[in-house]
Amino acid sequence: MSESHPVPARFPVTVDVVGLTVIDGALHVLLITRLIEPFRGGLALPGGFVLAGEDLVTAAGRELVEETGVEHVPGHLEQLGSYGPQGRDPRGDVLTVAHLLLAPNFPVLSAGSDAEQAAWYPVSRILSGEVRLAFDHERILGDALERAKSKLEYSPLGAAFCGEEFTIAQLRAVYEAVWGTRLDPRNFHRKATGTPGFLEDTGRMTAGDAGRPAALFRLADAARPLAGRPSRAVLNPPLMRPRV
Amino acid sequence: MSESHPVPARFPVTVDVVGLTVIDGALHVLLITRLIEPFRGGLALPGGFVLAGEDLVTAAGRELVEETGVEHVPGHLEQLGSYGPQGRDPRGDVLTVAHLLLAPNFPVLSAGSDAEQAAWYPVSRILSGEVRLAFDHERILGDALERAKSKLEYSPLGAAFCGEEFTIAQLRAVYEAVWGTRLDPRNFHRKATGTPGFLEDTGRMTAGDAGRPAALFRLADAARPLAGRPSRAVLNPPLMRPRV
DNA sequence: GCAAAAGTGTTAATCGTACACCCATGC
DNA sequence: GCATGGGTGTACGATTAACACTTTTGC
Numbered sequence: 001m002s003e004s005h006p007v008p009a010r011f012p013v014t015v016d017v018v019g020l021t022v023i024d025g026a027l028h029v030l031l032i033t034r035l036i037e038p039f040r041g042g043l044a045l046p047g048g049f050v051l052a053g054e055d056l057v058t059a060a061g062r063e064l065v066e067e068t069g070v071e072h073v074p075g076h077l078e079q080l081g082s083y084g085p086q087g088r089d090p091r092g093d094v095l096t097v098a099h100l101l102l103a104p105n106f107p108v109l110s111a112g113s114d115a116e117q118a119a120w121y122p123v124s125r126i127l128s129g130e131v132r133l134a135f136d137h138e139r140i141l142g143d144a145l146e147r148a149k150s151k152l153e154y155s156p157l158g159a160a161f162c163g164e165e166f167t168i169a170q171l172r173a174v175y176e177a178v179w180g181t182r183l184d185p186r187n188f189h190r191k192a193t194g195t196p197g198f199l200e201d202t203g204r205m206t207a208g209d210a211g212r213p214a215a216l217f218r219l220a221d222a223a224r225p226l227a228g229r230p231s232r233a234v235l236n237p238p239l240m241r242p243r244v
Numbered sequence: 245m246s247e248s249h250p251v252p253a254r255f256p257v258t259v260d261v262v263g264l265t266v267i268d269g270a271l272h273v274l275l276i277t278r279l280i281e282p283f284r285g286g287l288a289l290p291g292g293f294v295l296a297g298e299d300l301v302t303a304a305g306r307e308l309v310e311e312t313g314v315e316h317v318p319g320h321l322e323q324l325g326s327y328g329p330q331g332r333d334p335r336g337d338v339l340t341v342a343h344l345l346l347a348p349n350f351p352v353l354s355a356g357s358d359a360e361q362a363a364w365y366p367v368s369r370i371l372s373g374e375v376r377l378a379f380d381h382e383r384i385l386g387d388a389l390e391r392a393k394s395k396l397e398y399s400p401l402g403a404a405f406c407g408e409e410f411t412i413a414q415l416r417a418v419y420e421a422v423w424g425t426r427l428d429p430r431n432f433h434r435k436a437t438g439t440p441g442f443l444e445d446t447g448r449m450t451a452g453d454a455g456r457p458a459a460l461f462r463l464a465d466a467a468r469p470l471a472g473r474p475s476r477a478v479l480n481p482p483l484m485r486p487r488v
Numbered sequence: 489g490c491a492a493a494a495g496t497g498t499t500a501a502t503c504g505t506a507c508a509c510c511c512a513t514g515c
Numbered sequence: 516g517c518a519t520g521g522g523t524g525t526a527c528g529a530t531t532a533a534c535a536c537t538t539t540t541g542c
Contacts, residue, residue: 009257009296013253184507210514211518211519212520429495437495455541458493
């Protein structure tokens with residue numbers, strides 16, 4: 001914060017959003033198809049420039065809403081980290097502040113031909129190299145996945161992937177998709193319902209599915225985000241992912 | 245990363261460093277006394293503007309070296325998070341990327357009267373409110389402390405607070421200072437030495453201190469930072485801090 | 489010898505894991 | 516009835532936590 005003798009450089013600052021969701025048991029990421037150079041026609045994370053008067057998370061939420069046509073930010077949005085400004089955009093130095101969105105599967109607006117089209121892509125297709133991302137967005141995605149994995153361990157944010165009410169099996173599917181492992185349904189049930197301050201039984205049940213109806217849960221009040229501030233609640237003890 | 249219709253704003257970008265060390269069993273933070281407005285005469289985190297052509301961690305390391313007179317970055321430096329650009333500097337919008345330094349106690353240069361004086365301050369005096377920090381630096385310090393606490397759990401970075409060689413008791417003092425708890429020396433010894441890929445016995449011993457001489461350890465090769473890239477090694481199983 | 493700190497042994501409680509088993513529904 | 520998935524009980528090994536005890540130094 002001290003003033004150095006050299007004139008401070010000013011940088012264009014963008015926000016990018018790594019939007020993750022679970023569709024049919026597989027982790028998906030929200031990507032847009034670029035309509036302009038560089039990387040025209042390529043896939044990239046949604047994002048855009050921070051405007052004067054905006055805060056970082058605000059800007060990230062605005063870009064997300066603009067590029068998907070969703071009404072509100074549909075899940076948990078938090079800062080991931082900053083990248084740059086060197087060597088990440090062929091047009092020049094751009095600092096980007098990446099954000100992580102954990103959200104239930106929400107429908108993405110079908111944009112007209114003049115807008116960038118956002119859509120969900122299976123993360124596995126990027127990790128396998130089958131699909132490539134523009135800029136340094138593969139690196140950012142990698143960091144986001146690592147963050148998401150550890151978030152599930154010690155925070156109640158796995159529930160951010162589910163809707164308002166969900167079954168333990170739906171929650172388990174989230175953990176399995178993000179961690180890339182299978183979990184014992186019975187032990188997971190006990191651990192999830194037994195963790196204090198995590199889940200709250202709604203008293204309601206599913207109906208119509210195969211098998212025995214499942215109890216519907218919601219996030220406990222203690223674990224909910226409060227008045228705009230995202231939840232900082234901690235899962236204690238943590239739900240540990242199997243280590244190799 | 246998409247181009248919005250509004251002209252992208254350009255922001256001055258600073259890097260700040262939360263430098264932590266353990267002195268006499270107490271956690272200390274590196275602060276400078278500001279010589280200019282705003283907050284002239286107040287205490288703040290060391291930092292400064294990112295220059296053209298610089299990367300973030302590079303800039304943070306440069307500012308640290310400049311403001312303390314130390315030769316090299318003396319420990320583990322990593323990005324913490326970004327703050328702003330709104331409402332954190334009375335002179336206008338400034339985006340800052342905060343960094344976390346975990347370092348052994350190193351002597352700070354006594355600056356001349358025309359330079360900002362850096363010095364170590366007990367963290368407890370800031371947390372108690374006895375000492376106030378400029379800008380939003382108290383919030384940044386709070387986030388840094390939280391990050392440091394969790395880093396000790398699942399990474400070998402506790403050793404970054406020690407010198408090249410250290411005893412288990414010195415390492416335990418680090419954990420106790422950062423976590424603010426007492427740990428059983430005997431169980432900690434077993435846990436630290438028994439964690440694979442963490443510590444390596446040097447074969448050397450301390451001498452001259454009270455009590456039985458202690459074996460000197462160093463970070464295992466697997467846990468060392470390699471070729472500039474900071475260590476991403478993971479402690480498995482983690483050293484768990486006592487939960488209240 | 490005595491104090492002090494390092495390091496080892498031991499034990500009980502707790503936790504994770506695996507898996508047998510019962511429950512409640514759709515068909 | 517049978518398949519399907521929800522949910523509980525239980526047993527065993529691993530890990531933690533508490534603390535007795537031995538070792539090795541300085542004084």
